[in-house]
Amino acid sequence: MKISIIGTGHVGLVTGACFAEKGHDVLCADSDAEKISRLRSGVMPFFEPGLDGIVKKHSAAGRLKFGTSVSEAVRHGQAIFISVWTPPLKTGKADLSFVENVCREIAGSLRAGERRLIVEKSTVPVNTARRVLDTLNRYASRDASFSVASNPEFLREGTAVEDTLKPDRIVFGVADAESERTLREIYSAFNAPIIVTDVASAELIKHASNSFLAMKISFINAVSLICEHSGADVTRVAEGMGMDHRIQRAFLNAGIGYGGSCFPKDVSAFIDISRELGYEFRLLEEVERINRDMRTHFFRKIERELWILKGKKIAALGLSFKPGTDDMRMAPSLTVIEELMKEGAAVSAFDPVSIPAARAAFGEKGIREGGLLSFASSAEEACAGAEAVCVFTEWPEIVQADWKTIGESVRTRIVFDGRNCLDATALRAAGWTVKGMGRPMA
Ligand code: UDX
Numbered sequence: 001m002k003i004s005i006i007g008t009g010h011v012g013l014v015t016g017a018c019f020a021e022k023g024h025d026v027l028c029a030d031s032d033a034e035k036i037s038r039l040r041s042g043v044m045p046f047f048e049p050g051l052d053g054i055v056k057k058h059s060a061a062g063r064l065k066f067g068t069s070v071s072e073a074v075r076h077g078q079a080i081f082i083s084v085w086t087p088p089l090k091t092g093k094a095d096l097s098f099v100e101n102v103c104r105e106i107a108g109s110l111r112a113g114e115r116r117l118i119v120e121k122s123t124v125p126v127n128t129a130r131r132v133l134d135t136l137n138r139y140a141s142r143d144a145s146f147s148v149a150s151n152p153e154f155l156r157e158g159t160a161v162e163d164t165l166k167p168d169r170i171v172f173g174v175a176d177a178e179s180e181r182t183l184r185e186i187y188s189a190f191n192a193p194i195i196v197t198d199v200a201s202a203e204l205i206k207h208a209s210n211s212f213l214a215m216k217i218s219f220i221n222a223v224s225l226i227c228e229h230s231g232a233d234v235t236r237v238a239e240g241m242g243m244d245h246r247i248q249r250a251f252l253n254a255g256i257g258y259g260g261s262c263f264p265k266d267v268s269a270f271i272d273i274s275r276e277l278g279y280e281f282r283l284l285e286e287v288e289r290i291n292r293d294m295r296t297h298f299f300r301k302i303e304r305e306l307w308i309l310k311g312k313k314i315a316a317l318g319l320s321f322k323p324g325t326d327d328m329r330m331a332p333s334l335t336v337i338e339e340l341m342k343e344g345a346a347v348s349a350f351d352p353v354s355i356p357a358a359r360a361a362f363g364e365k366g367i368r369e370g371g372l373l374s375f376a377s378s379a380e381e382a383c384a385g386a387e388a389v390c391v392f393t394e395w396p397e398i399v400q401a402d403w404k405t406i407g408e409s410v411r412t413r414i415v416f417d418g419r420n421c422l423d424a425t426a427l428r429a430a431g432w433t434v435k436g437m438g439r440p441m442a
Pocket of ligand 1: 250255260261
């Protein structure tokens with residue numbers, strides 16, 4: 001089928017490439033002309049394992065094209081997926097102005113006799129589709145023919161291609177049988193269970209799923225604090241809880257908290273839309289609070305152990321919000337490193353792929369390289385001469401670094417493991433003080 005995708009972020013670009021992989025004829029449009037010209041020459045706008053391979057393969061085969069014009073996208077695609085960003089405003093509300101702009105442009109390009117299915121792919125608050133429909137009705141010509149559906153995306157950064165090609169489930173929120181038929185045809189080559197709902201329920205499935213996962217993380221993080229006070233080990237607690245099939249082990253990894261572009265944004269947008277609809281979602285407010293507090297808790301742990309931070313070199317390993325991505329949005333490392341530098345510590349940071357993105361993220365906060373912040377090209381280099389090592393992200397390059405060499409080059413063998421990813425027993429045997437999260441001796 002001919003499909004158009006508007007917006008080439010993590011969701012749009014991966015979805016477009018995966019639709020091409022399933023044999024569709026895809027046009028990805030984005031208003032950022034520079035990004036589109038780089039994509040045309042095979043340069044990816046972000047790091048995502050496996051993405052550039054399928055983009056290049058299908059671009060060469062002519063199944064995946066790139067453009068800057070919404071009207072061209074409307075002409076091309078029988079189905080048009082909106083996957084522009086919905087960033088959080090200062091109030092926590094999702095900024096839907098990009099969605100509205102695209103809808104207005106789509107409306108202006110719809111033609112009589114050419115039915116189009118407009119699909120919400122971006123994560124949006126419940127009832128956004130109603131607004132999308134109103135906008136299209138307001139700005140389209142009377143004889144335009146279209147429907148609006150919701151088809152939320154559940155991909156994770158770092159495994160986005162695999163998640164999209166082999167999803168746990170596919171959700172169609174539709175208002176009519178024809179929309180369902182079109183979506184079924186698009187997904188006919190995907191081997192995954194499909195749930196068909198009304199449009200509002202589909203929108204809600206996405207916000208509720210992400211908020212539930214964030215809640216699981218904050219729950220285990222709260223338990224990890226109890227573990228630290230009682231001498232229990234949160235990893236064993238999570239294991240024991242996870243063996244109950246009603247609970248499951250996934251997303252019970254205690255640590256320094258969740259970051260990224262989705263959980264923080266979606267939890268606050270869900271709180272906001274709930275309030276607008278008349279419900280104070282206090283449970284989720286607490287989820288956010290616990291998440292914020294984990295960063296402070298981690299920083300205080302460092303401060304308690306090292307006493308004076310001024311003038312001390314501290315190695316920071318793993319900068320992105322999680323492994324497998326160079327995404328620095330809401331990364332816990334940013335907050336803690338900033339706090340360390342405020343106290344006068346010199347931070348030597350390493351990440352296998354995120355150093356350019358980290359430079360930009362620190363730059364936005366007015367923090368430049370040089371002075372107290374430096375970047376190293378390996379974990380070993382970052383740790384040489386350090387008074388302590390902090391691990392923010394469980395990249396394999398960090399977990400499997402040469403900890404023997406690191407142990408010989410640090411000034412003092414103290415490691416703060418913000419993800420409980422290191423082999424604490426082996427490190428302790430080698431003379432390290434290991435401070436994990438919610439574990440004995442943490
Ligand atoms: C998430 C959802 O998983 C995905 O379905 C949705 O489409 C987008 O948001 P993503 O943000 O890419 O995906 O990463 P995810 O793997 O879910 O991790 C999010 C954050 O939670 C990371 O900072 C990670 O380190 C943290 N996390 C995850 C924990 O702290 N503990 C866990 O047990 C799991």
